[in-house]
Amino acid sequence: MALLQISEPGMSPEPHQARLAVGIDLGTTNSLVATVRSGSTAVLPDAHGRPLLPSIVRYLPDGRAEVGYAAQARQADDPKNTIVSVKRFMGRGVKDVAHIESSPYDFVDAPGMLQIRTVAGVKSPVEVSSEILRVLRERAELSLGGSLSGAVITVPAYFDDAQRQATKDAGRIAGLNVLRLLNEPTAAAIAYGLENAAEGTYAVYDLGGGTFDISILKLTKGVFEVVATSGDSMLGGDDFDQRVFCWAVEQAKLPPLSARDMRRLLVKAREAKEHLTVHGEAPITVKLSTGDVVDVSLDTETFCSITQTLVQKTLGPMRKALRDAGLSVEQVKGVVMVGGATRMPQIQRAVGEFFRRDPLNNLDPDKVVALGAAMQANVLAGNKPQGEDWLLLDVIPLSLGLETMGGLTEKIIPRNTTIPAGRAQEFTTFKDGQTGMSIHVVQGERELVSDCRSLARFELKGIPPMVAGAARIRVAFQVDADGLLSVSAKEGTSGVEASVTVKPSYGLADADVERMLRDSFEHAREDTHARALAEQRVDGQRLIEATRSALAADAKLLNADEREAIDAAIASLERLLPGTDHRAIRQAVEALNRATDEFAARRMDDGIKRALAGRKIGSL
Amino acid sequence: MQMQNHFELFGLAPAFAVEADALERSYREIQSQVHPDRFAHAGDAERRASLQWTTRVNEAYRTLKDPVQRARHLLELQGVDVAFETNTAMPSEFLMQQMELRESLEDATEKKDSSRLDLLRGNLGKSRLSLQQEIAEAIDAKKDYAAAADLVRKLQFLDRLDEEIDAAYETIE
Numbered sequence: 001m002a003l004l005q006i007s008e009p010g011m012s013p014e015p016h017q018a019r020l021a022v023g024i025d026l027g028t029t030n031s032l033v034a035t036v037r038s039g040s041t042a043v044l045p046d047a048h049g050r051p052l053l054p055s056i057v058r059y060l061p062d063g064r065a066e067v068g069y070a071a072q073a074r075q076a077d078d079p080k081n082t083i084v085s086v087k088r089f090m091g092r093g094v095k096d097v098a099h100i101e102s103s104p105y106d107f108v109d110a111p112g113m114l115q116i117r118t119v120a121g122v123k124s125p126v127e128v129s130s131e132i133l134r135v136l137r138e139r140a141e142l143s144l145g146g147s148l149s150g151a152v153i154t155v156p157a158y159f160d161d162a163q164r165q166a167t168k169d170a171g172r173i174a175g176l177n178v179l180r181l182l183n184e185p186t187a188a189a190i191a192y193g194l195e196n197a198a199e200g201t202y203a204v205y206d207l208g209g210g211t212f213d214i215s216i217l218k219l220t221k222g223v224f225e226v227v228a229t230s231g232d233s234m235l236g237g238d239d240f241d242q243r244v245f246c247w248a249v250e251q252a253k254l255p256p257l258s259a260r261d262m263r264r265l266l267v268k269a270r271e272a273k274e275h276l277t278v279h280g281e282a283p284i285t286v287k288l289s290t291g292d293v294v295d296v297s298l299d300t301e302t303f304c305s306i307t308q309t310l311v312q313k314t315l316g317p318m319r320k321a322l323r324d325a326g327l328s329v330e331q332v333k334g335v336v337m338v339g340g341a342t343r344m345p346q347i348q349r350a351v352g353e354f355f356r357r358d359p360l361n362n363l364d365p366d367k368v369v370a371l372g373a374a375m376q377a378n379v380l381a382g383n384k385p386q387g388e389d390w391l392l393l394d395v396i397p398l399s400l401g402l403e404t405m406g407g408l409t410e411k412i413i414p415r416n417t418t419i420p421a422g423r424a425q426e427f428t429t430f431k432d433g434q435t436g437m438s439i440h441v442v443q444g445e446r447e448l449v450s451d452c453r454s455l456a457r458f459e460l461k462g463i464p465p466m467v468a469g470a471a472r473i474r475v476a477f478q479v480d481a482d483g484l485l486s487v488s489a490k491e492g493t494s495g496v497e498a499s500v501t502v503k504p505s506y507g508l509a510d511a512d513v514e515r516m517l518r519d520s521f522e523h524a525r526e527d528t529h530a531r532a533l534a535e536q537r538v539d540g541q542r543l544i545e546a547t548r549s550a551l552a553a554d555a556k557l558l559n560a561d562e563r564e565a566i567d568a569a570i571a572s573l574e575r576l577l578p579g580t581d582h583r584a585i586r587q588a589v590e591a592l593n594r595a596t597d598e599f600a601a602r603r604m605d606d607g608i609k610r611a612l613a614g615r616k617i618g619s620l
Numbered sequence: 621m622q623m624q625n626h627f628e629l630f631g632l633a634p635a636f637a638v639e640a641d642a643l644e645r646s647y648r649e650i651q652s653q654v655h656p657d658r659f660a661h662a663g664d665a666e667r668r669a670s671l672q673w674t675t676r677v678n679e680a681y682r683t684l685k686d687p688v689q690r691a692r693h694l695l696e697l698q699g700v701d702v703a704f705e706t707n708t709a710m711p712s713e714f715l716m717q718q719m720e721l722r723e724s725l726e727d728a729t730e731k732k733d734s735s736r737l738d739l740l741r742g743n744l745g746k747s748r749l750s751l752q753q754e755i756a757e758a759i760d761a762k763k764d765y766a767a768a769a770d771l772v773r774k775l776q777f778l779d780r781l782d783e784e785i786d787a788a789y790e791t792i793e
Contacts, residue, residue: 019661150661179660223648299730316793380660391652417682420656422675425765481656546662567628593664604673607653612631612646 019149021179021381022140023187023373026089026129026167028209028236029340031055032367033136034374036383041371043192052366053139055201055209057131058082059120067135070359079104079263081118085238086132088210089114089125090170091162098234099242102266104259113166119290126170133174149542150179152377154369157183157209158231158397160443161455161485166404168482177533178536179380181482184208185215186226186394187372192363195373200333201227203321205312205351206369208339210236214318215333216325225393228324228416230317235310237273237341242308244269244298248284252294261288272298283371304346311350318354324416335359340366378562393418396483400603402475403440405430405451412477415445415494419483424476434466437473441487460489529582536585540577543589544570547596548602557602596610625678625697636685636691636752636759647681660699686751688779691759691772698766702772710773718777725781732792741785746777749776 022044023033030052034043043051050069058071059081060303066074075082083105089097094109104115114500115122132154142145153176155167164181171178185204192198206213213231217224245266249257264286272282281299290292294448322329335351337359342348363371379389395418401411412423429437437460444452463471472492479485547570555563573588593610627634630646634704652658654673683689693704710718721740726735751774760769 180657222652305632316790319793320790323789375655378655382661389657391648391655392657393651418678420671420674423679423680478671478675481674542661543663546666550666552664590664596663597665597668600663600669603666604654604669608629608650608673611649611653 004284014609018378018383019143019381020140020145020146021150021152021377021383022135022136022148023152023182023370023375023377024136025184025370025373026087026133026155026170027055027369028085028211028238029055030366031132031136032370033140033266034367034370035140036378037144041374041378043367043370044140046139053132053135055086055132056082057086057128059118059123064132065120067131070255076260076264077266079259080106081120082263083116083123085210086125086128088234088238089116090129091164091166092125093159095110096234098239102242102262104262106299111293113162115588119359126166127173129167129170131174137174137176141395143483147423147538149381149538150177150377152180152182152187152380152555153178153181154184154187154373155170156206156208156231156233157185157213157215157226157229158211158233159483160233160398161400162453163233165481169482175535177535178482179377180201181484182373182376183213183215183226183229183483184216184369185213185229185338186224186392187376188336188363189215189217189219189224189372190375190390190392191368191372192360193217194579195363198334200325201325201331202394203318203335204250205314205335205337205342205511206231207341207347208236209341209372210234212236212314212315214321216327218588221427223393226395226418227327229395230321231397232313232317235313235357237339240273240288240309240344241266241270241342242285243310244272244303247298247302247306248294248296251290251296254288254292254294254467255290256450258289261290264288266292271305273344276300276303277345277485283345291562296491300345305410307346311346314347315350315354321602324576332357333446336363336368336406337361337439338365338368345451354513368500371541372553378605389539394481396421396479396481397421398443400441400443400455400477400479400485401452402427403442407428407449408449408451409442409444409449412475414561416483419479420481422476422478424474427473427475428469429463429466429471429473430468432468434471435463435465436461437463437489439487439489441485443485455485456487457488460491463491466493490561533580533582533585536589537577537583540573540585543592544573547592550596550599554599554603554606558599559607562599565601566595626684626693629677629680632684634694634697636692636694636756640685643684645744647677650677652716662766677736680791687755688772688786689746689777689791691755691768691775694759695765695769695772700769702769710777714774714777722784725784729791734789734792737785737788737792741782744782744785748775748778748782751778 007130011455022033025032032043032052034041045051047410053068054072056068056071056075057077058066058074060066071082075084092112094107096101108115108117115124137148153167153171155164168181168457185206188204188206189202200219202217202219204215211233212235213229215229216227218227248265268284268286272284275282281297283297284294286294312547330357335355348359378384378411395416396413397415399411399415400413401409404410411427413421416515439458439460441456442452443448443455446452460473473489474492475487477485477487570594573592576585576588625634630643632638632643654670654677656667656670656674659670697704704710725740728740751771755768755771758764758771
């Protein structure tokens with residue numbers, strides 16, 4: 001047994017206990033949670049020892065939700081209330097969803113993102129996803145014996161801003177402190193790279209249940225750098241099931257099916273697909289509610305031919321990513337396969353032929369993303385000393401821009417730009433006396449705005465009347481480390497500054513998130529106040545620790561007065577922490593943040609100077 | 621702290637002929653100090669400062685890595701405006717050559733001839749490289765910034781053609 005540490009009065013105990021942090025792979029078909037414990041990374045199984053959680057949520061008449069295997073078992077009986085593959089609906093409208101005619105759900109086309117009417121009320125995909133995340137959070141907390149300090153949630157690299165924002169909101173509603181949204185192929189590259197001490201240029205081919213990503217990374221010691229990424233956020237293993245389903249309907253000459261029968265046959269189609277991974281032929285046998293019996297057999301050759309166009313669809317993004325990276329196939333040292341759908345032999349073959357080398361399959365394609373996310377969470381939580389951690393440089397997958405005259409797109413931040421990224425552009429008025437300007441933010445590669453995804457529209461008002469062309473409106477884009485965008489605009493010439501910051505319209509308003517948070521606590525029968533208090537305490541404690549370690553390292557950057565102000569802010573927060581007023585704690589946290597603003601900026605400058613000094617000495 | 625130029629940020633001497641390895645090393649060293657991943661568990665103040673710095677460092681790195689942007693930045697430091705947007709005057713010989721290349725590109729796209737696209741790209745690569753050498757000489761050795769500005773405008777023309785070749789590959793795939 002370890003000896004108890006006794007610290008001097010007034011000194012914080014060092015080394016502090018590792019913060020509990022997890023990586024979550026929120027998949028289309030299955031979700032997982034993993035963590036780093038005493039140096040080794042592992043997926044956390046449920047009470048029955050099962051590592052995967054099927055990403056299926058079934059709503060019950062009393063408002064509760066069943067998640068995972070229990071929901072999966074009832075999907076054919078209760079298709080309207082059992083949501084599968086909800087990831088496909090994140091940040092999407094009804095018109096965006098493929099095969100909507102064969103979806104059993106009762107869709108509500110809400111502005112921005114679709115919703116689904118269930119027996120427990122109308123649910124947003126964000127709420128459905130948060131149910132899955134909550135189960136994983138509870139699993140982790142039970143297994144690790146404490147509340148989580150933070151989580152990294154993975155998203156497809158090709159997810160656009162709306163889909164990312166929706167995922168982050170789902171995390172918040174599930175009661176998680178989302179440390180970072182991490183791209184799935186990047187997470188896989190971390191796990192693969194660290195496991196194999198890989199160096200050089202690698203491609204990650206990630207075909208999941210509903211999304212396809214291809215990322216090209218440069219791995220060097222201590223640095224993971226994404227050079228280019230491409231993909232298709234509407235292509236995955238589900239589409240292969242769909243092809244098998246359609247083939248079976250045609251073979252058995254079935255009339256239009258009810259929602260239940262549809263789900264039954266889809267489940268069988270998926271089983272057949274999985275069976276064909278190791279067998280040459282798969283039976284599809286199902287008795288429908290109409291009395292019709294489907295009894296057909298699918299062989300490998302037919303399966304390959306009905307899914308050939310899907311396999312082909314992954315080749316275009318591969319070529320594009322290579323072109324964007326300025327690389328030829330020969331320069332790629334290895335191709336890491338990720339996602340359950342890469343088990344299909346025709347995928348393995350196509351990738352092998354394209355890259356002219358055998359794909360790398362030495363990591364479990366279902367788990368590698370969660371493991372990489374857990375490793376990154378461990379770093380972000382500050383559990384690894386500097387020097388043993390790594391630098392991760394990722395990019396945005398799609399260009400961000402504005403609508404200009406004539407419905408054309410003006411790109412402000414091009415795709416494959418390393419994040420965080422920021423760029424500003426000046427625009428002017430085109431009419432005399434124009435006092436407003438409408439700003440339309442879009443994402444995509446096409447020239448016409450109508451072919452890109454609309455992220456947000458807002459109006460800059462209060463421009464002083466001037467002649468056309470005299471106003472200077474500066475529109476600034478900022479993409480953070482999660483790949484999330486915020487936009488602000490301001491008029492500069494007049495000294496009158498109008499400024500507005502927007503969150504993309506596909507994301508939820510903060511008020512919506514608050515409401516969902518409240519609802520979810522009611523259903524989970526958690527005490528909202530207790531939860532808020534616990535969160536504020538964790539926040540406050542974290543900030544005190546961070547400030548103390550900053551002071552220990554760089555107190556020399558402060559004069560006596562500045563030091564005193566920070567110490568006072570720490571003391572007042574520390575006094576409030578044991579209390580029960582979460583608002584007061586929050587205010588003290590904000591006060592400490594303000595008190596350390598200037599200190600933080602100086603520390604950053606100092607860090608850069610040190611980095612440069614080190615470089616000069618090193619290169620002498 | 622607001623630095624005047626991007627070269628200073630990376631501790632490099634301002635020159636068109638920049639040593640790619642030194643730039644990359646310096647970029648990574650700075651990033652490892654300021655990147656948001658270092659501050660994920662820190663307070664708001666540090667996270668904000670980190671975001672601002674990383675954004676600035678990324679933008680500076682992107683500018684210095686790209687030959688056209690790097691040259692433009694160097695010329696701006698010398699008070700020379702490259703005026704991409706307003707000055708489109710080009711020697712007629714150069715323009716003729718560009719038109720021929722574009723016709724050839726259109727033709728290859730129509731015929732879905734990817735090997736001709738490969739050839740076009742290969743030749744373009746050589747032209748770009750030799751233009752870059754001329755720019756290096758004009759800026760670093762001769763300090764003839766007006767001549768350099770003309771060359772940079774040419775290089776930008778070629779870069780656009782390169783983008784069009786990318787688009788052509790996508791069209792024929």
